[in-house]
Amino acid sequence: MMNQSVAVDQDRRGIAPGFRDHWETLTAEQKMSLYQLQTWGYRLLFVRNMPSGPLAIIAQDQEIATIDTEGTLNTHPDIHLRPH
Template sequence: MDVASYQFQEQRKHCLSNIEHWDNASAEQKITLYKLHNYGYRLLFIRNTPEGPLAVISQDNEIAVIDTDGTLNLQHQIKLRHCPAD
Protein backbone atom coordinates (compact mmCIF):
# COMPACT_ATOMS: atom_id res chain seq x y z
CA MET A 1 0.00 0.00 0.00
CA ASP A 2 1.49 3.36 -0.97
CA VAL A 3 1.48 6.42 1.31
CA ALA A 4 -1.44 8.14 -0.47
CA SER A 5 -3.63 5.04 -0.20
CA TYR A 6 -2.77 4.70 3.47
CA GLN A 7 -3.64 8.36 4.14
CA PHE A 8 -7.04 8.01 2.42
CA GLN A 9 -7.74 4.85 4.36
CA GLU A 10 -6.86 6.61 7.62
CA GLN A 11 -9.17 9.55 6.79
CA ARG A 12 -12.15 7.25 6.56
CA LYS A 13 -13.76 6.40 9.83
CA HIS A 14 -16.12 3.50 10.33
CA CYS A 15 -18.77 3.03 7.69
CA LEU A 16 -22.13 4.38 8.71
CA SER A 17 -25.26 2.34 8.23
CA ASN A 18 -28.03 3.55 5.92
CA ILE A 19 -30.10 4.43 8.99
CA GLU A 20 -27.27 6.61 10.35
CA HIS A 21 -27.01 8.41 7.00
CA TRP A 22 -30.79 8.89 6.99
CA ASP A 23 -30.59 10.37 10.50
CA ASN A 24 -27.94 12.85 9.30
CA ALA A 25 -30.14 14.15 6.47
CA SER A 26 -32.14 17.36 6.87
CA ALA A 27 -35.93 17.18 6.98
CA GLU A 28 -36.11 18.78 3.51
CA GLN A 29 -33.71 16.17 2.10
CA LYS A 30 -35.81 13.38 3.59
CA ILE A 31 -38.98 14.75 1.97
CA THR A 32 -37.32 15.03 -1.44
CA LEU A 33 -35.78 11.57 -1.21
CA TYR A 34 -39.08 10.09 -0.09
CA LYS A 35 -40.72 11.48 -3.25
CA LEU A 36 -37.85 10.23 -5.45
CA HIS A 37 -37.88 6.77 -3.90
CA ASN A 38 -40.92 5.94 -6.08
CA TYR A 39 -38.71 6.54 -9.14
CA GLY A 40 -35.99 4.16 -7.95
CA TYR A 41 -33.64 6.59 -6.23
CA ARG A 42 -31.85 5.42 -3.09
CA LEU A 43 -29.67 7.15 -0.51
CA LEU A 44 -25.98 6.31 -0.83
CA PHE A 45 -24.57 8.52 1.92
CA ILE A 46 -24.56 11.99 3.45
CA ARG A 47 -21.48 14.14 2.89
CA ASN A 48 -20.90 16.90 5.44
CA THR A 49 -20.05 20.21 3.78
CA PRO A 50 -19.60 23.75 5.11
CA GLU A 51 -23.07 24.55 3.69
CA GLY A 52 -24.66 21.62 5.52
CA PRO A 53 -25.33 17.97 4.77
CA LEU A 54 -25.35 16.92 1.12
CA ALA A 55 -27.35 13.78 0.34
CA VAL A 56 -25.78 11.68 -2.42
CA ILE A 57 -28.38 9.49 -4.12
CA SER A 58 -28.46 7.14 -7.09
CA GLN A 59 -30.82 5.64 -9.60
CA ASP A 60 -29.23 2.74 -11.44
CA ASN A 61 -25.80 4.14 -12.40
CA GLU A 62 -26.79 7.81 -12.27
CA ILE A 63 -25.66 9.91 -9.29
CA ALA A 64 -27.54 12.97 -8.05
CA VAL A 65 -27.39 15.14 -4.93
CA ILE A 66 -29.96 16.79 -2.71
CA ASP A 67 -28.91 20.07 -1.09
CA THR A 68 -29.68 20.84 2.54
CA ASP A 69 -32.81 22.76 1.50
CA GLY A 70 -34.15 19.73 -0.41
CA THR A 71 -33.23 20.90 -3.92
CA LEU A 72 -32.44 18.04 -6.31
CA ASN A 73 -29.32 18.60 -8.42
CA LEU A 74 -28.80 16.25 -11.36
CA GLN A 75 -25.91 18.36 -12.75
CA HIS A 76 -23.65 18.14 -9.72
CA GLN A 77 -19.89 18.54 -9.44
CA ILE A 78 -19.38 15.89 -6.75
CA LYS A 79 -16.42 13.54 -7.10
CA LEU A 80 -16.67 10.06 -5.61
CA ARG A 81 -13.80 7.85 -4.55
CA HIS A 82 -13.83 4.35 -5.94
CA CYS A 83 -12.58 1.54 -3.78
CA PRO A 84 -10.80 -1.25 -5.62
CA ALA A 85 -12.09 -4.73 -4.85
CA ASP A 86 -10.02 -6.42 -2.18
Protein backbone atom coordinates in the same frame (compact mmCIF):
# COMPACT_ATOMS: atom_id res chain seq x y z
CA MET B 1 -30.33 10.10 17.11
CA MET B 2 -26.69 10.10 16.03
CA ASN B 3 -24.95 13.44 15.87
CA GLN B 4 -22.68 14.33 12.98
CA SER B 5 -19.45 14.27 14.98
CA VAL B 6 -20.07 10.66 15.98
CA ALA B 7 -20.60 9.70 12.32
CA VAL B 8 -17.30 11.39 11.41
CA ASP B 9 -15.47 9.63 14.25
CA GLN B 10 -16.83 6.25 13.13
CA ASP B 11 -15.76 6.94 9.55
CA ARG B 12 -12.22 7.77 10.69
CA ARG B 13 -12.03 4.47 12.59
CA GLY B 14 -12.96 2.57 9.45
CA ILE B 15 -16.51 1.69 10.50
CA ALA B 16 -18.76 2.72 7.65
CA PRO B 17 -21.93 4.43 8.82
CA GLY B 18 -25.10 2.62 7.80
CA PHE B 19 -28.23 3.88 6.07
CA ARG B 20 -29.87 4.81 9.37
CA ASP B 21 -26.84 6.86 10.42
CA HIS B 22 -26.93 8.78 7.13
CA TRP B 23 -30.73 9.16 7.27
CA GLU B 24 -30.51 10.73 10.73
CA THR B 25 -28.16 13.48 9.48
CA LEU B 26 -30.59 14.64 6.74
CA THR B 27 -32.80 17.70 7.13
CA ALA B 28 -36.58 17.27 7.04
CA GLU B 29 -36.60 18.79 3.55
CA GLN B 30 -34.01 16.29 2.30
CA LYS B 31 -35.97 13.39 3.78
CA MET B 32 -39.16 14.53 2.04
CA SER B 33 -37.36 14.91 -1.30
CA LEU B 34 -35.66 11.54 -1.02
CA TYR B 35 -38.91 9.87 -0.04
CA GLN B 36 -40.53 11.19 -3.23
CA LEU B 37 -37.51 10.32 -5.39
CA GLN B 38 -37.42 6.72 -4.15
CA THR B 39 -40.51 6.03 -6.27
CA TRP B 40 -38.29 6.81 -9.30
CA GLY B 41 -35.58 4.42 -8.16
CA TYR B 42 -33.26 6.82 -6.34
CA ARG B 43 -31.39 5.51 -3.30
CA LEU B 44 -29.33 7.23 -0.61
CA LEU B 45 -25.63 6.44 -0.92
CA PHE B 46 -24.21 8.63 1.85
CA VAL B 47 -24.26 12.11 3.35
CA ARG B 48 -21.37 14.55 3.31
CA ASN B 49 -21.14 17.25 5.96
CA MET B 50 -20.55 20.53 4.15
CA PRO B 51 -20.20 24.08 5.56
CA SER B 52 -23.73 24.78 4.27
CA GLY B 53 -25.12 21.64 5.96
CA PRO B 54 -25.56 18.00 5.04
CA LEU B 55 -25.42 17.10 1.33
CA ALA B 56 -27.21 13.87 0.41
CA ILE B 57 -25.48 11.88 -2.33
CA ILE B 58 -28.05 9.72 -4.11
CA ALA B 59 -28.12 7.52 -7.19
CA GLN B 60 -30.54 6.18 -9.75
CA ASP B 61 -28.92 3.21 -11.46
CA GLN B 62 -25.43 4.57 -12.26
CA GLU B 63 -26.43 8.26 -12.29
CA ILE B 64 -25.32 10.33 -9.28
CA ALA B 65 -27.37 13.24 -7.93
CA THR B 66 -27.45 15.35 -4.77
CA ILE B 67 -30.07 16.86 -2.50
CA ASP B 68 -29.09 20.06 -0.69
CA THR B 69 -30.25 21.10 2.78
CA GLU B 70 -33.36 22.76 1.34
CA GLY B 71 -34.39 19.57 -0.46
CA THR B 72 -33.38 20.73 -3.95
CA LEU B 73 -32.34 17.98 -6.37
CA ASN B 74 -29.24 18.44 -8.53
CA THR B 75 -29.02 15.77 -11.24
CA HIS B 76 -25.72 17.07 -12.61
CA PRO B 77 -23.52 17.67 -9.55
CA ASP B 78 -19.81 18.35 -9.96
CA ILE B 79 -18.68 15.43 -7.81
CA HIS B 80 -16.58 12.37 -8.53
CA LEU B 81 -16.86 9.21 -6.48
CA ARG B 82 -13.94 6.89 -5.82
CA PRO B 83 -14.43 3.38 -7.16
CA HIS B 84 -14.99 0.82 -4.42
